Amino acid sequence: MRRLLPVLLAALSITWTGTAAAEPAELEYVALGDSAAAGPLIPDHELMHPGCMRSTRNWPSVLAAKLGATAFRDVSCSGATTDHLATSQATFTGPQPPQLDALTPTTDLVTITIGGNDIGLVRVALGCINVFPEPLGTSCKDRLTAGGDQIAAKIDAYAAEFAAGLDAIRARAPRAEVVVVGYGTYIRPGGCHPKEPIWARDADYLQASVHRLNTVLGKVSADRGATFVDIEPPSVGHDVCAPITEKWFEGLVPTSVAAPLHPNARGMAGIGSFIAGSLGASRV
Numbered sequence: 001m002r003r004l005l006p007v008l009l010a011a012l013s014i015t016w017t018g019t020a021a022a023e024p025a026e027l028e029y030v031a032l033g034d035s036a037a038a039g040p041l042i043p044d045h046e047l048m049h050p051g052c053m054r055s056t057r058n059w060p061s062v063l064a065a066k067l068g069a070t071a072f073r074d075v076s077c078s079g080a081t082t083d084h085l086a087t088s089q090a091t092f093t094g095p096q097p098p099q100l101d102a103l104t105p106t107t108d109l110v111t112i113t114i115g116g117n118d119i120g121l122v123r124v125a126l127g128c129i130n131v132f133p134e135p136l137g138t139s140c141k142d143r144l145t146a147g148g149d150q151i152a153a154k155i156d157a158y159a160a161e162f163a164a165g166l167d168a169i170r171a172r173a174p175r176a177e178v179v180v181v182g183y184g185t186y187i188r189p190g191g192c193h194p195k196e197p198i199w200a201r202d203a204d205y206l207q208a209s210v211h212r213l214n215t216v217l218g219k220v221s222a223d224r225g226a227t228f229v230d231i232e233p234p235s236v237g238h239d240v241c242a243p244i245t246e247k248w249f250e251g252l253v254p255t256s257v258a259a260p261l262h263p264n265a266r267g268m269a270g271i272g273s274f275i276a277g278s279l280g281a282s283r284v
Helices: 002-011 059-067 121-126 140-145 150-172 200-223 265-278
Strands: 028-033 071-074 089-091 094-096 109-113 177-181 227-229
Touching (some): 059 071, 059 109, 059 265, 140 150, 140 200, 150 200, 177 265, 200 227
Parallel strands (some): 028 071, 028 109
Antiparallel strands (some): 089 094
8 A cells, every 4th residue: 555655646636726746646546366355257358368357347357447457467367276376377368478477577466366266166156056946956065075175274374375376476577566456245044945946055054155265365365565455344235136227246146247256347337436545545
């Protein structure tokens, strides 16, 4: 946040005549991350790298506009894992360069959402589908916690890999403010079966796993001097069970043009605005 203050203060520099005293400082912003940042299927798509399924209306684009970024590079890519920060990523249109290649020593701001694919959260959620009510099916929570919580163990083990990723970002962009954006409130307590075919206890288990991942991301961010923006609270009531006009996240059968179990355009706008406010952009 300290590195962004000169940019925000410059934008607020107004003379007594009501005109700007000086041009706002330049802001070089790079967005990294996975599909939660990229916004697959949300129109319109960025055409230079279609394999990443990156929307021009994703929250990094919203944030860039609100911050008045003078240089903006979005390399978030659907399917990305933490490995793809430093290694190329295969997509249906060919390999994508390592995301860290977008960083420079002059980068001012870096945002990143990553970790969901490392843990396999979407795959876990798909394994929780039960069209019929209990007991006509199998609980994914029961299966995944028999003998110990498998997903919790993966999340806890991921902390070291995420820390290494933040260190790599810092090495490439030493002057940048690094902002880690977590994952949202995808489903409300108890779920909404049969609207979303996930049993109540499995819905609670899934969101608890998302919360655990956010907790790890937040702790590692603090340890590494990065800012963590938690989007769970502002997305409460905008989950997959919400009315079409209020939801930020699509369910298993999308009700707007967006990928299942991902933010829609309304969600991207809401998330981007919340991040901007968290960084103080609401004063600009």
